[in-house]
Amino acid sequence: MQYLSTRDKQIKLSSAEAIKKGLSVEGGLFVPEQIPNMEPHEIEGLAEQSYNERAYTILRKFLTDFTEEELKDCIGRAYTKEKFETANIAPVYKLSEAVYFLELWHGPTCAFKDMALQILPHLLTTSMKKTNEQDEVVILVATSGDTGKAALEGFRDVNGTRIIVFYPDNGVSEIQKLQMVTQEGNNVGVAAVKGNFDDAQNGVKKIFTDEAYKALLSRNQFKLSSANSINWGRLVPQIVYYFSAYADMRKAEELKPGEPVNVVVPTGNFGNILAAYYAKKMGLPIAKFICASNENNVLTDFISTGVYDKNRAFHTTISPSMDILISSNLERFLFDMTDGNAGQVAAWMQALNAGGRYEVDDAVKAKIKSLFWAGFADDDKTMATIKACKEQFDYVIDTHTAVGKAVYDKYAALTGDKTKTIIASTASPFKFNQSVLIALKGRNFVAGKDEFTLLEELSGISGMRIPKSLADLKVKSRLFNLVCEKDQMPQVVSDFLKID
Ligand SMILES: *Cc1c(COP(=O)(O)O)cnc(C)c1O
Numbered sequence: 001m002q003y004l005s006t007r008d009k010q011i012k013l014s015s016a017e018a019i020k021k022g023l024s025v026e027g028g029l030f031v032p033e034q035i036p037n038m039e040p041h042e043i044e045g046l047a048e049q050s051y052n053e054r055a056y057t058i059l060r061k062f063l064t065d066f067t068e069e070e071l072k073d074c075i076g077r078a079y080t081k082e083k084f085e086t087a088n089i090a091p092v093y094k095l096s097e098a099v100y101f102l103e104l105w106h107g108p109t110c111a112f113k114d115m116a117l118q119i120l121p122h123l124l125t126t127s128m129k130k131t132n133e134q135d136e137v138v139i140l141v142a143t144s145g146d147t148g149k150a151a152l153e154g155f156r157d158v159n160g161t162r163i164i165v166f167y168p169d170n171g172v173s174e175i176q177k178l179q180m181v182t183q184e185g186n187n188v189g190v191a192a193v194k195g196n197f198d199d200a201q202n203g204v205k206k207i208f209t210d211e212a213y214k215a216l217l218s219r220n221q222f223k224l225s226s227a228n229s230i231n232w233g234r235l236v237p238q239i240v241y242y243f244s245a246y247a248d249m250r251k252a253e254e255l256k257p258g259e260p261v262n263v264v265v266p267t268g269n270f271g272n273i274l275a276a277y278y279a280k281k282m283g284l285p286i287a288k289f290i291c292a293s294n295e296n297n298v299l300t301d302f303i304s305t306g307v308y309d310k311n312r313a314f315h316t317t318i319s320p321s322m323d324i325l326i327s328s329n330l331e332r333f334l335f336d337m338t339d340g341n342a343g344q345v346a347a348w349m350q351a352l353n354a355g356g357r358y359e360v361d362d363a364v365k366a367k368i369k370s371l372f373w374a375g376f377a378d379d380d381k382t383m384a385t386i387k388a389c390k391e392q393f394d395y396v397i398d399t400h401t402a403v404g405k406a407v408y409d410k411y412a413a414l415t416g417d418k419t420k421t422i423i424a425s426t427a428s429p430f431k432f433n434q435s436v437l438i439a440l441k442g443r444n445f446v447a448g449k450d451e452f453t454l455l456e457e458l459s460g461i462s463g464m465r466i467p468k469s470l471a472d473l474k475v476k477s478r479l480f481n482l483v484c485e486k487d488q489m490p491q492v493v494s495d496f497l498k499i500d
Contacts, residue, residue, distance in 0.1 A: 156185030
């Protein structure tokens with residue numbers, strides 16, 4: 001199968017080349033030229049398979065240039081019981097007759113980004129080999145929290161790769177900082193940048209566009225790459241868990257063969273929900289997609305009006321991984337909605353770039369509305385939802401997942417739809433313990449308590465075990481204490497790679 005750019009269909013690459021490149025030269029994203037099929041009997045067959053077998057069944061249909069051995073090797077390295085603390089990898093939790101949580105946070109950093117970032121490094125290094133690339137990959141990441149740690153864990157000790165993560169000195173939570181500065185591995189580097197997230201991100205972008213610096217790297221046989229969510233190698237693994245959830249529910253006889261389900265996704269960059277949409281295109285019987293946002297509700301407005309407008313106030317919320325005003329993966333969805341009209345997609349993206357706004361035509365609006373329902377929840381509503389979920393069902397969810405649940409509740413009340421519904425649960429409540437405890441017990445309860453006390457408290461209240469990776473932070477040594485100025489970032493990279 002070939003991959004095309006969303007902005008220029010003349011560009012055609014193998015999946016290995018698309019994964020190696022990440023982004024197309026003219027700024028477009030890579031998409032498969034057609035979405036492969038899963039026949040009903042193949043979907044039924046998944047019920048008896050392990051998570052890794054399911055992953056192989058799906059991924060082989062997209063990554064057709066990978067051999068069976070290569071794919072199974074990548075999958076086997078990524079999804080292990082040791083890393084995920086459960087053999088199911090992505091288990092389904094039944095909340096009520098109609099509502100099921102798909103727990104995507106059992107990986108090493110306790111958030112759903114592990115589902116993709118555990119396998120991406122292997123897909124990437126395999127792609128490098130397949131395309132005869134001799135250089136070593138250097139992954140540069142600017143992070144506001146979750147992605148940096150998930151990328152560090154994914155790339156640690158992966159042969160042929162180095163990873164350097166920059167985080168804003170005063171822009172990540174205490175636990176996120178601890179997670180990063182205690183990172184182990186022979187090929188990892190972590191540095192704080194004086195400033196905010198934009199400073200760190202601009203610094204990384206500058207390195208990516210500095211031709212002289214890239215030439216220096218090239219002379220030393222290094223090649224820059226990024227691990228961000230526009231890489232096809234991050235998106236395709238996310239399709240697997242929607243099939244896996246359906247298969248688990250079939251196996252438990254919660255669903256009849258072919259019975260439709262709804263899917264709710266707490267959304268930021270539109271990657272996770274797009275993966276669910278691709279699953280439907282392949283044949284998974286999904287009735288409705290419910291797109292849930294926090295107060296940064298640019299997607300809620302887009303789905304209801306067809307106008308995408310990022311010219312609005314940015315809100316810092318208790319679901320920080322969804323604090324996004326430009327949802328990059330929407331571009332892939334628009335390409336599909338216009339039946340592959342690359343010129344139209346390029347024009348909309350150009351308008352977004354120039355004026356921060358575009359409006360899709362009526363046909364696309366109608367198509368989107370027939371598939372999607374969208375809503376948002378502010379912080380108060382999110383808090384109230386965490387509390388209600390605990391009181392009604394004795395189940396504790398994190399702030400992002402609570403946005404999804406709040407929006408689903410609204411949808412169910414307004415429509416009366418009783419279709420069984422899978423809500424993507426995107427982070428462990430332990431990862432956002434402070435907000436979760438405030439929701440459950442009030443502000444006074446958390447005052448003056450350190451991270452580890454809060455983890456213990458949350459474990460007591462929820463009856464859930466503290467994830468090992470978070471509990472271990474208490475005894476891990478701090479390995480990185482570098483704080484740099486923004487303009488020192490290239491030097492930090494050079495020092496780490498021992499080049500000059
Ligand atoms: C990244 C993230 C999201 C948003 O996912 P997208 O694929 O960007 O829409 C939601 N919840 C959590 C916990 C995340 O880390």
